[in-house]
Structures are given as structure tokens and as C-alpha cells.
Amino acid sequence: MMNSHTVHVQDPDLAALAGLLADRTRASFCLALxxxxxxxxxxxxxxxxxxxxxxxxxxxxxxxGGLLAQERQGRHRYVRLADPATAELIENLAAMAPRRAAPPSLPAVSRSRALARARTCYDHLAGALGVAITTAMTDRGLLDWEQGLTLTGDGTAWLAELGITLPPARRRPPVRSCLDWTERRPHLAGTVGAAFCRHAFDSGWVNRIGTSRAIALTDAGQRALRDHLSLTGASFVAERT
Amino acid sequence: MMNSHTVHVQDPDLAALAGLLADRTRASFCLALxxxxxxxxxxxxxxxxxxxxxxxxxxxxxxxGGLLAQERQGRHRYVRLADPATAELIENLAAMAPRRAAPPSLPAVSRSRALARARTCYDHLAGALGVAITTAMTDRGLLDWEQGLTLTGDGTAWLAELGITLPPARRRPPVRSCLDWTERRPHLAGTVGAAFCRHAFDSGWVNRIGTSRAIALTDAGQRALRDHLSLTGASFVAERT
DNA sequence: ACGATCGTTCGGCGCGGGCCGAAGAGTCCT
DNA sequence: AGGACTCTTCGGCCCGCGCCGAACGATCGT
Incomplete structure (x- = not known):
């Protein structure tokens, strides 16, 4: 039985949702998260x-407002983005938003260079590293961009060879293109992007730089990219300290 | 030459963009558009x-702010959404936004029933009609939901048979799933959805109801859906006046 | 020429919301 | 037990912004 005729149309409260992000401070929180x-x-x-x-x-x-999930541990209040859909929404907004000139202080420049090289974007890899991996996967026929972004049969086999098992496809698409605001080129997101990122951390291919969202490619990571993707380059390798 | 190392990272002004939609009146404008x-x-x-x-x-x-495009004709100021990307952004926000109880006045109920049956959603078909078409296309193997939403080979042939030619794939994906706020199920959007909608208007399958965004399926439209999609049903057919 | 309609500009009103600092509760470490 | 740290609550300040009405300019119809 359809009962849609008894359901009153309820307008979405777009203003309430947008209002949560319409403040400099709250927006800064979300971008950091x-x-x-x-x-x-x-x-x-x-x-x-x-x-x-x-x-x-x-x-x-x-x-x-449902954008953030929190967890209390002792005297700490930990917050994170509520779910991947929320992260995607904020990414989309950030990609369309006008740029705001950042004060080009010296430490900020150095930080921004590290971020531009390699970082996490919610649950996947971004920066020059994320783009390079995505491009290499496309060149080897693991990804297909003809109709949106899809994972090819070769791509599935390649992931299995790496030991990456994918969760069964549910609501969230396995592969998704993500365009963030430093690199202006799309990179791999979705459950595959998340699984690859997790694998890269677990295998010691990348490490966090301190407590920032920037990451560094290890020697093992460089070898892995060369062996599995014929990928070599300098733009995404961190400088020696 | 890479020159990304000379580019300062400029934070996206998320608050400015969200602020445009963070007002009841402006949000109402955008939803109407x-x-x-x-x-x-x-x-x-x-x-x-x-x-x-x-x-x-x-x-x-x-x-x-770049969300709307305007065109002046005589004493009129016409405004519309700037582009499909903007429409998609607003759709996504509306889909995630909390519902706001609408005053269930009698004319509003009647209007909402017409809207729930069939309407346009930016440039494609939505409401029960849009969902039914999308479901029928999926059942006949014209659409594939395995990896995101893609158009199958049969789907391409089916469109050609209808006389619908697709523009070459550029930035905008040919098929895209759109979840709007009355039907809680996805329906066909993207360039294919837009082309099909245009074809439906051009072929006299659907007509606008007055000046609202609601549309009515014509007799020719019912025949076309039966012939091309084996689609019959009452939920998306307007009542006789 | 005239009224009718659409759109814009301006002044002014009032409220909401973002900010801080001070004070206090809760937690961890030593 | 004590200090250090994290977080919350409260009061108060003030700026921004959304709203209107009045006046005006522009355009269309007749």
C-alpha cells in the first residue's frame, strides 16, 4: 500500500543546516575535522x-545539528564528523566556496607545503600523493572515468593482490571522485579510497607528521608505489629533516 | 614545471558560501529555483x-555570491540557479537538512499531492514519475547500480532508439542519482536525466501544470511509458480536472 | 499622457548570535 | 592532597543582519 498521499510535504530546513556552517569558527572546525x-x-x-x-x-x-559525533573520554571531549556523507557534503561546499587569502606567514608556508605534498582527506589520501596514485591507477587501467568513476576488473584484482578486501557495496559508492581545495584535481575516495588509505597506514607506507593532518611517505611506501604502480616522483616525497 | 610550491594555500571561505543559504528567505528562494x-x-x-x-x-x-545567474528583460529581473553544480549542491544540502513541519493548509495539501506525483527537479524528472521511470529503466537493464550509477550498453541503445542523442561526456557525469526531499528514493539525474526530461517535454509526454513546478503526464506520455518501458501505474498520473 | 506594475535605494528598527571572562565542576597525574 | 588541565555555565557586551515602509526610477499597457 502506498501511503504517500497521506504524507504532508515537509520542506527541508536548508537554512538551519547551512546556518551551522555559516560561521567562521564553526566552518574552521569542520574543515579541520x-x-x-x-x-x-x-x-x-x-x-x-x-x-x-x-x-x-x-x-x-x-x-x-547532527554534523558532528562526540565521544567523551575522561576529561576529554572528542569530536569527529558524523559520517562519510557529512564529510562529502563539506568537501563539496569547500570545493565551491570562494578562496580566502591566508596570511602568508613563514611557518604557515612550510605547513602548507607539507599539506600540499601528502595528507589525509577524511578517510582517504589527498594532496600530490593522492592525485599521483589516482592518476597512476587510471593509467594502468585500474580505474575508469568514462561514466563517472568506476573500478575495473583489473582494479578489483589489483586490490585483492595487495590484500585489500572490500566491504560489500551498501549505500556508499565503492569509488568516488573527491576534489579538495589545495589540489584542484580529483583523487580517489569512497570505500576503495578509504580501504587503500587504511592499508597504506597499516603497511607502514605512510606516517602522520606529528599531530597534523599532513603525512609522510616512507621508504617502504616509495618502494610499494614503484612496485605496484610503477610510480616514481619527488613532488609527494617529504624533505629529509 | 610544478609551481605548486609557490602557491599559498588559501582556505575556502566555507562560512561565506554557507551564509548565503543560512537564511530562511534565501533558502526558500533556492529551493523554489x-x-x-x-x-x-x-x-x-x-x-x-x-x-x-x-x-x-x-x-x-x-x-x-555566484549561486544565482540573472537576466534582465524589460522591467523584469529573471533569476535562476547558476549551473548544474549549484543545483546539485542545494539538492545535497536539502537531502541532509532536517524537515520542518509545513502548515497543512488545504490548498497546500492539494499542491503537495500534485508535486509528489510528478515535477521537475532542476533539469530532470522527479516525484513518483521520476522514481518510476528510474526503477523501470533499472529493471530492464538500462541502468546499473553496482558501482554507483552507470548507463549500460542497452541503455545507450535504448536512448538512441528514442532519438535522444547525448552530448559528449565532459565534466558533468552522464548519469547521476538524485535524492530529493519528497520522494525518499533516488531518481535519474545528470545529462541523461536532463536529456530525457527535455525529450519528454518536446514529445508532449508531459506538460507544466500552470506556472508551478508540478507537471502532468499526458495520454501520449502514458502510451510512451507503456511502449518503451512496459511501465503502467496510477501513482504518477494526474487526476482529471 | 496616464495608471499599473516591477524593481531599487535608503533610513531605521529590533533581534539574534558570536564573543569573552569569571567561576565552577570534573578528571588526571604525582 | 594538591595542582594542572579540560570542559561547561552564565552574564553581559555589541555588532551584524534581516526586515519593513516610503520614495523614486524604469518599463509596460492602453
Whole structure:
């Protein structure tokens, strides 16, 4: 039985959702959380340059609004993006948003260079590294861009060879193109992108640089990319410290 | 030569973009414009229940913000969504936004029933009609949902048989799943969805109901759906007046 | 020429929301 | 037990912004 005729059309409260992101501080929180990790309230407060009390209020709004999930451990309040759909929404918004000139301070430049090389974008790899991997996979026929982005049979076999098993396809698409705001080129996201990223961390191919969202490609990682993707290059390799 | 190392990372001004949609009136404008047509300033003002002067200010913001495109004809100011990417962004936001109870006035109920049956969603067909067509195409093997949404070889042939020629694939994906806020099921969008919708209007399969975004399936349209998709049903057929 | 309609500009009003600092509760470490 | 740290609550400030009405200019119809 259809009962759609008894359902009143309820307008989506677009303004309420957009209002959550319409504040500099809250937007800064969400962009920071795009690295996929859980941050504490004070980390976010310092990141955005506001008082702890202000951060608390903003986090309350974002959590009750459903954009953020929180988890309390001891005296810490950890928050992260609620789910991949939320991350995707923020990515899309960020990709369309106008740029805002950042103060080109010296440490900021060095940080931005590390971020441009390689970083996580929610649950997958981004930066020059993410783009290079995606391009190499396309060149080897593992990905197909003809109709949107799809994983080829060769691609499935290649993943299996690496020991990456994919969860059964549910709501979330296995492969998805993600365009973030430093690299202006698309890179691999979706469950495959997430699985590959996890595999790269587990196999020691990449490591986090300190506590930032930037990551560094290890020697093992360079070998792996050369062996499995014939991928060599310098643009995504971190400088020696 | 890579020159990415000279490019300063500029944070996307997410708050500015979200701020454009963070107002009830502006959000109401954008949702109305999701039907894909151009509206005049006063039409939007009346739709949202604000003074003309207020609408002018909001439209200025939305146009300079890049979300809307405008065209002036005589004393009229026509505005429409800037491009398909903008429409998609608003769709995604609307799909995630919390529902807001609408006052269930009697004319509103009747209007909502017509909208639920069949309407345009930006440039493609939506409502029960859009969902039924999409489902039928899937059942006949014209669409494949295994890896995201793709058009099969049979699907391409079927479109050619109808006389629908597709523009060469550029940035915009040929098929895309669109989830709007009345039907909670996905329906066909992308360039294929747009081309099919245009074909349906050109062939007299559907007509606009007055000046609303609701549409009515004609007798010719019912025959076409039966012949080409073995699709029969009542949920998407308008009542006789 | 005239009224009618559409759109814009401007001044002014009022409210909401973002910010802080101070005070306090809860947690961890030593 | 004590200090250090994280987080929350509250009061208060103030700016921004969404709203309107009035006046005006522009355009269309007759």
C-alpha cells in the first residue's frame, strides 16, 4: 500500500543546516575535522583562535545539528564528523566556496607545503600523493572515468593482490571522485579510497607528521608505489629533516 | 614545471558560501529555483512572504555570491540557479537538512499531492514519475547500480532508439542519482536525466501544470511509458480536472 | 499622457548570535 | 592532597543582519 498521499510535504530546513556552517569558527572546525580524525575541544579552539567556552557552544550546536559525533573520554571531549556523507557534503561546499587569502606567514608556508605534498582527506589520501596514485591507477587501467568513476576488473584484482578486501557495496559508492581545495584535481575516495588509505597506514607506507593532518611517505611506501604502480616522483616525497 | 610550491594555500571561505543559504528567505528562494526555471524577483518575494525590497537585497547577495545567474528583460529581473553544480549542491544540502513541519493548509495539501506525483527537479524528472521511470529503466537493464550509477550498453541503445542523442561526456557525469526531499528514493539525474526530461517535454509526454513546478503526464506520455518501458501505474498520473 | 506594475535605494528598527571572562565542576597525574 | 588541565555555565557586551515602509526610477499597457 502506498501511503504517500497521506504524507504532508515537509520542506527541508536548508537554512538551519547551512546556518551551522555559516560561521567562521564553526566552518574552521569542520574543515579541520575533514582530516578524518577526532579532535578535542581545546585543540579546535586553539586552531580557530577562540576561547574554550566559545568552542563549547559551537560544538554543542554542531553535535545537536547532527554534523558532528562526540565521544567523551575522561576529561576529554572528542569530536569527529558524523559520517562519510557529512564529510562529502563539506568537501563539496569547500570545493565551491570562494578562496580566502591566508596570511602568508613563514611557518604557515612550510605547513602548507607539507599539506600540499601528502595528507589525509577524511578517510582517504589527498594532496600530490593522492592525485599521483589516482592518476597512476587510471593509467594502468585500474580505474575508469568514462561514466563517472568506476573500478575495473583489473582494479578489483589489483586490490585483492595487495590484500585489500572490500566491504560489500551498501549505500556508499565503492569509488568516488573527491576534489579538495589545495589540489584542484580529483583523487580517489569512497570505500576503495578509504580501504587503500587504511592499508597504506597499516603497511607502514605512510606516517602522520606529528599531530597534523599532513603525512609522510616512507621508504617502504616509495618502494610499494614503484612496485605496484610503477610510480616514481619527488613532488609527494617529504624533505629529509 | 610544478609551481605548486609557490602557491599559498588559501582556505575556502566555507562560512561565506554557507551564509548565503543560512537564511530562511534565501533558502526558500533556492529551493523554489530547484525546479530549474527562471523566476522574477516578485514571484520569489511572494513565494517567501517578504517585501519586494527585501527580495532585492537577498537576490543581490545570491547573485554576487555566484549561486544565482540573472537576466534582465524589460522591467523584469529573471533569476535562476547558476549551473548544474549549484543545483546539485542545494539538492545535497536539502537531502541532509532536517524537515520542518509545513502548515497543512488545504490548498497546500492539494499542491503537495500534485508535486509528489510528478515535477521537475532542476533539469530532470522527479516525484513518483521520476522514481518510476528510474526503477523501470533499472529493471530492464538500462541502468546499473553496482558501482554507483552507470548507463549500460542497452541503455545507450535504448536512448538512441528514442532519438535522444547525448552530448559528449565532459565534466558533468552522464548519469547521476538524485535524492530529493519528497520522494525518499533516488531518481535519474545528470545529462541523461536532463536529456530525457527535455525529450519528454518536446514529445508532449508531459506538460507544466500552470506556472508551478508540478507537471502532468499526458495520454501520449502514458502510451510512451507503456511502449518503451512496459511501465503502467496510477501513482504518477494526474487526476482529471 | 496616464495608471499599473516591477524593481531599487535608503533610513531605521529590533533581534539574534558570536564573543569573552569569571567561576565552577570534573578528571588526571604525582 | 594538591595542582594542572579540560570542559561547561552564565552574564553581559555589541555588532551584524534581516526586515519593513516610503520614495523614486524604469518599463509596460492602453
Amino acid at each position: 575533514l582530516d578524518g580524525r577526532a579532535w578535542t575541544a581545546i585543540e579546535l579552539a586553539r586552531h580557530a583562535g577562540v576561547a574554550a567556552s566559545t568552542a563549547t557552544e559551537h560544538l554543542n550546536l554542531l553535535v545537536t | 530547484l525546479d530549474g526555471r527562471a523566476w522574477t524577483a516578485i514571484e520569489l518575494a511572494r513565494h517567501a512572504g517578504v517585501a519586494a525590497s527585501t527580495a532585492t537585497e537577498h537576490l543581490n547577495l545570491l547573485v554576487t
